[in-house]
Amino acid sequence: MADLRIDLAGIKSPNPFWLASAPPTNTGYQVQRAFEAGWGGAVWKTLGDPIINTSSRFAAVHFNGQRVAGFNNIELITDRPLEVNLREIYETKKRFPDHAVVASLMVEPKQEKWHEIVKRVEAVGVDGLELNFGCPHGMAERGMGAASGQQPDLVEAQTYWVKEVAATPVIVKLTPNITDITVVARHAVKGGADAISLINTINSLAGVDIHSWNTIPNVGGQGAHGGYCGPAVKPIALSMVAECARDRGVGVPISGIGGISTWQDVVEFMLMGSTGIQVCTAVMHHGFRIVEEMLDGLNNYLDDKGLASVTELTGKSVPKYSNWGDLDLNYKVVARINEENCINCNKCHIACEDASHQCIDMLTNADGKAFLHVREEDCVGCNLCSIVCPADGAIDMVALDSGVAPMTWNQRQKVISGLNSSYSEAEVV
Amino acid sequence: MSAYAEFDKERQEIDALLRQGYVITGIREDLNGAAVQFTSSGPGVNRVELLLLTADSRKYVTTLIFAGANPAKPLETHM
Numbered sequence: 001m002a003d004l005r006i007d008l009a010g011i012k013s014p015n016p017f018w019l020a021s022a023p024p025t026n027t028g029y030q031v032q033r034a035f036e037a038g039w040g041g042a043v044w045k046t047l048g049d050p051i052i053n054t055s056s057r058f059a060a061v062h063f064n065g066q067r068v069a070g071f072n073n074i075e076l077i078t079d080r081p082l083e084v085n086l087r088e089i090y091e092t093k094k095r096f097p098d099h100a101v102v103a104s105l106m107v108e109p110k111q112e113k114w115h116e117i118v119k120r121v122e123a124v125g126v127d128g129l130e131l132n133f134g135c136p137h138g139m140a141e142r143g144m145g146a147a148s149g150q151q152p153d154l155v156e157a158q159t160y161w162v163k164e165v166a167a168t169p170v171i172v173k174l175t176p177n178i179t180d181i182t183v184v185a186r187h188a189v190k191g192g193a194d195a196i197s198l199i200n201t202i203n204s205l206a207g208v209d210i211h212s213w214n215t216i217p218n219v220g221g222q223g224a225h226g227g228y229c230g231p232a233v234k235p236i237a238l239s240m241v242a243e244c245a246r247d248r249g250v251g252v253p254i255s256g257i258g259g260i261s262t263w264q265d266v267v268e269f270m271l272m273g274s275t276g277i278q279v280c281t282a283v284m285h286h287g288f289r290i291v292e293e294m295l296d297g298l299n300n301y302l303d304d305k306g307l308a309s310v311t312e313l314t315g316k317s318v319p320k321y322s323n324w325g326d327l328d329l330n331y332k333v334v335a336r337i338n339e340e341n342c343i344n345c346n347k348c349h350i351a352c353e354d355a356s357h358q359c360i361d362m363l364t365n366a367d368g369k370a371f372l373h374v375r376e377e378d379c380v381g382c383n384l385c386s387i388v389c390p391a392d393g394a395i396d397m398v399a400l401d402s403g404v405a406p407m408t409w410n411q412r413q414k415v416i417s418g419l420n421s422s423y424s425e426a427e428v429v
Numbered sequence: 430m431s432a433y434a435e436f437d438k439e440r441q442e443i444d445a446l447l448r449q450g451y452v453i454t455g456i457r458e459d460l461n462g463a464a465v466q467f468t469s470s471g472p473g474v475n476r477v478e479l480l481l482l483t484a485d486s487r488k489y490v491t492t493l494i495f496a497g498a499n500p501a502k503p504l505e506t507h508m
């Protein structure tokens with residue numbers, strides 16, 4: 001069995017599975033039950049000046065029979081007194097000394113406010129701090145959460161204030177509600193962040209009721225924007241993790257968050273540069289015990305791959321993620337239809353005909369039976385037909401040997417400018 | 430005409446010029462495609478321009494230079 005232990009910037013945990021700061025980490029009762037179930041760490045529900053929540057605060061987007069494809073909330077940070085949370089953190093840490101307990105913090109952007117809360121939570125024995133610069137609603141209106149997280153200089157300054165007094169590692173949690181997340185990540189690192197975590201929730205409105213014309217959710221007929229998370233946001237989160245992981249100016253460990261619900265998701269986030277991961281929506285949907293399957297799956301996967309430690313996964317796919325301009329324009333794949341697996345639904349033909357390059361022909365064989373055939377020379381290898389095909393193994397995307405050297409867009413542009421500049425202006429066409 | 434046939438037609442025109450001893454000496458790209466200048470230095474200097482419309486032939490013509498198949502001098506100096 002592989003070693004699942006991780007060390008995220010000095011925060012040690014028996015496995016990479018942490019609960020994200022959210023309703024499942026609201027109380028000591030919950031966090032302790034989660035640890036019993038197998039979770040390796042927990043980021044406590046964000047602490048700060050206690051707030052008041054609205055009733056009716058969650059909503060979900062169900063898609064084609066899949067419940068909770070995406071999850072939306074307008075909940076704020078903890079509404080419990082700091083003293084109560086601190087007592088429960090202390091008790092939890094005493095019962096589970098080897099598990100990671102991280103305090104999520106959010107206060108006004110004032111040095112003395114940060115100093116005060118850091119000292120108080122560290123006094124009860126937390127293993128690290130996570131600065132919540134990500135909550136997109138409610139707190140932002142008061143200059144906290146995403147309002148701070150969208151201003152790189154404020155992220156840097158607040159991280160710096162925390163680092164002035166913090167004795168434990170500091171993770172900065174980033175908002176995805178920004179054009180380029182690496183800018184904020186770099187400023188967090190300049191402020192002294194030991195690690196970053198991402199993503200927090202994405203600005204969202206779950207829906208509008210077409211009969212009552214109310215928003216979903218609504219509070220007595222009024223709605224406000226919320227934060228989106230769950231499986232639907234995973235690709236966005238993964239790309240943001242990857243961008244931070246490959247940015248040399250970031251260069252600190254990453255705690256990956258966003259839409260993780262299976263052990264395969266965990267592997268993907270680790271391959272793309274995460275040292276550990278955090279989960280919220282999947283636990284809200286299925287409960288703490290989903291971690292059992294995640295632990296089993298990850299263990300088996302590591303054994304199958306012959307890896308002794310889960311840490312060997314971190315960042316392995318990052319070098320495979322570059323810029324569009326560095327991709328090989330001469331690489332060519334084409335679609336091949338396997339008639340024995342095809343159920344003749346024609347979806348691929350329609351997709352190629354209506355939305356791609358019109359190269360799947362409907363033909364009839366000698367027995368009068370209809371079949372589909374890809375004109376490979378016209379196929380651009382867009383993958384659309386294989387994406388819409390409902391039958392496993394009916395369409396393979398096959399790489400062809402183009403017989404020519406790889407050439408990227410950037411190399412091509414260099415060739416053209418080199419060619420043109422070697423002739424006088426008059427001679428260049 | 431299929432996309433491949435359009436490309437093939439343009440490629441044959443390129444190949445024919447190269448076989449006649451022309452080399453690619455300039456490429457200007459604009460909204461319509463690539464205007465490619467071919468030059469032959471036989472007796473006197475001859476220039477021919479081909480307007481390539483298909484993506485595949487615009488790729489092909491630069492791959493030729495990139496891979497060293499175009500005997501134009503700029504290849505050695507600028508690669």
Ligand SMILES: Cc1cc2nc3c(=O)[nH]c(=O)nc-3n(C[C@H](O)[C@H](O)[C@H](O)COP(=O)(O)O)c2cc1C
Pocket residue numbers: 020021022023045046071072073075076077078104132134135173199200201228229230231233257258259260278279280281282
């Ligand atoms: C109801 C709810 C409340 C949340 N509260 C907090 C919070 O207090 N602090 C925080 O940093 N993130 C909070 N989050 C964001 C999560 O920690 C996490 O970043 C986000 O949900 C993405 O992960 P997921 O797709 O696994 O849910 C909350 C999310 C939800 C759904």
Ligand code: SF4
Pocket residue numbers: 334335351352356357358359360374378379380381382383384385386
């Ligand atoms: S890969 Fe794209 S272009 Fe090729 S057959 Fe399928 S849909 Fe058509």
Ligand code: SF4
Pocket residue numbers: 337338341342343344345346347348349372385388389390391394395
């Ligand atoms: S979409 Fe798949 S199953 Fe349907 S006709 Fe095409 S290859 Fe066959």
